Amino acid sequence: MNILVTGGCGYVGSVLVPRLLNEGHKVLVIDDQWFGNYLPSHPELSVRKQSVKNITETDLLGIEAVIHLANVANDPSVELNPTFSWEVNVLHTTQFLELCKRSKSVKKFMFASSGSVYGLKSELNVTEDLSLVPISAYNKTKMTAERVCLSYREYFDVKCIRPATVCGVSPRMRFDVVVNMFVLQAFTKNKIVVLGGEQVRPNIHIEDMASVYSHMLNKGELESGIYNAGFENISVMDIAKMVQEIFNVEIEVKPSNDPRSYRQDSTKLLNTGFIRKKSVSDAINEIALKLKNGEIVDEDRWHTVKWMTSQKIGLI
Numbered sequence: 001m002n003i004l005v006t007g008g009c010g011y012v013g014s015v016l017v018p019r020l021l022n023e024g025h026k027v028l029v030i031d032d033q034w035f036g037n038y039l040p041s042h043p044e045l046s047v048r049k050q051s052v053k054n055i056t057e058t059d060l061l062g063i064e065a066v067i068h069l070a071n072v073a074n075d076p077s078v079e080l081n082p083t084f085s086w087e088v089n090v091l092h093t094t095q096f097l098e099l100c101k102r103s104k105s106v107k108k109f110m111f112a113s114s115g116s117v118y119g120l121k122s123e124l125n126v127t128e129d130l131s132l133v134p135i136s137a138y139n140k141t142k143m144t145a146e147r148v149c150l151s152y153r154e155y156f157d158v159k160c161i162r163p164a165t166v167c168g169v170s171p172r173m174r175f176d177v178v179v180n181m182f183v184l185q186a187f188t189k190n191k192i193v194v195l196g197g198e199q200v201r202p203n204i205h206i207e208d209m210a211s212v213y214s215h216m217l218n219k220g221e222l223e224s225g226i227y228n229a230g231f232e233n234i235s236v237m238d239i240a241k242m243v244q245e246i247f248n249v250e251i252e253v254k255p256s257n258d259p260r261s262y263r264q265d266s267t268k269l270l271n272t273g274f275i276r277k278k279s280v281s282d283a284i285n286e287i288a289l290k291l292k293n294g295e296i297v298d299e300d301r302w303h304t305v306k307w308m309t310s311q312k313i314g315l316i
Contacts, residue, residue: 001217004028004063006052006096007070009037012112012163014172016067016210021045023214028063030055031070034313035301038171053092057099065108066100067213068093068149071141072314074176075116075258076305078138084314089141094148101155108157110216111149114142115162115202115230121262128162128226128268135260146226153224159216164202164230164264166209168283169290173302179203179280182240183287184298186247196256197237202230202264205278215274222272230264231276242281246288 008017008029020027021042029039029047039047048059052070071089072078078085093111100106118126119133134140146160167179175184178201185192204212212229216222234242240251270276290296301307308314 001064002026002028002062003065003067003217004030004060005067005069006030006055007068007112009033009039009047009172010035010069010073011170011172011174012166012206012209013069014038014170015206016069016213017045018042019210019214020217025217028059030059034311035172035304035307051092052088052096055096055099057103060099060103060106063103063105065110065217066106067110067112068096069112071112072138074304075136075138076176077308078136078141080305080308081314082137085137086141088314090145090148093145097149097152101152106156108159108217109149109152110159110161110213111145113146113160113162113226114139115164115228115262115264116260117143117146117162118262118264119260124263125265126228126263127265128228150224150226158224159222160226161212161216162226162228162230162264163209163212164204164228164232166204166206167280168206168278169286169296170206173296173299174304175298175302176304178236179239179243179283180287182243183284183291186243186249187288187291188298190247190249192240192243192249192251194237194240194251194253195258197240197253198235199256199259199261200233200235200263201260202228202262203232203234203239203280204230205280205283208276208278211277212269212274215272219272227269228264228266229269230266232280233263234280239280243284246284
């Protein structure tokens with residue numbers, strides 16, 4: 001299958017794209033490369049340093065499936081310049097969908113949304129049919145983009161995936177997501193700083209996250225719609241304690257201004273035959289090992305806000 005992955009040089013894309021290539025697909029990656037390009041060369045891979053807003057109908061010739069990962073990710077990054085983030089996450093997605101509609105070749109469109117669109121939820125089983133209570137600008141951009149994507153269901157199959165917080169090792173590493181951040185803190189500072197701690201968040205290992213997109217490509221009979229992708233609902237404090245067990249470091253608790261707390265129920269995804277293979281514990285151990293071995297070194301580019309600010313991405 002000919003697949004276009006936007007944002008394919010990012011945290012998830014850098015794990016997903018090699019998987020797609022190993023499965024025998026031909027992949028085109030279009031990415032601004034704000035954080036670099038860590039994809040391996042491959043005869044069936046083409047990588048273009050290009051913005052989604054500049055994609056043309058020519059770029060889509062022969063493309064059968066699209067995995068749309070490109071976005072300004074997470075709340076702090078969006079808050080740097082909310083207007084820019086609305087343009088990237090919603091306006092450019094809408095323009096891109098119109099191109100896909102006109103292409104005639106695109107049959108599948110997968111959109112990387114976010115489980116954070118649920119906001120504050122007290123239900124033990126947060127399923128796809130519950131109302132959304134987005135709190136931040138980031139949450140709102142994702143909710144709006146979802147609705148735009150689903151409006152194109154009459155033209156091609158549309159899947160909006162709502163990932164939990166992703167964790168684990170990637171060639172384009174991120175240390176601004178909670179599990180990864182706690183491991184880095186424990187390794188470099190001998191201390192974990194927890195903001196709040198009682199908030200419950202769903203999690204998904206990055207290899208399982210990549211598998212979700214691959215699984216959806218191969219399940220042609222699934223109906224268009226929204227699918228949660230998160231398997232371990234764990235409090236922030238309990239994640240810190242899991243890391244503490246490996247590093248035996250102090251946990252310092254500070255107040256939090258982020259009240260988001262929700263659980264995800266991914267029964268709908270599991271009922272399609274998806275099999276989860278990795279855990280938060282796996283992610284913690286894998287990151288810890290690579291830090292200890294020097295295979296991963298902390299860099300500014302692994303911290304989204306710090307890097308976007310230093311490079312003035314979206315700020316001018």
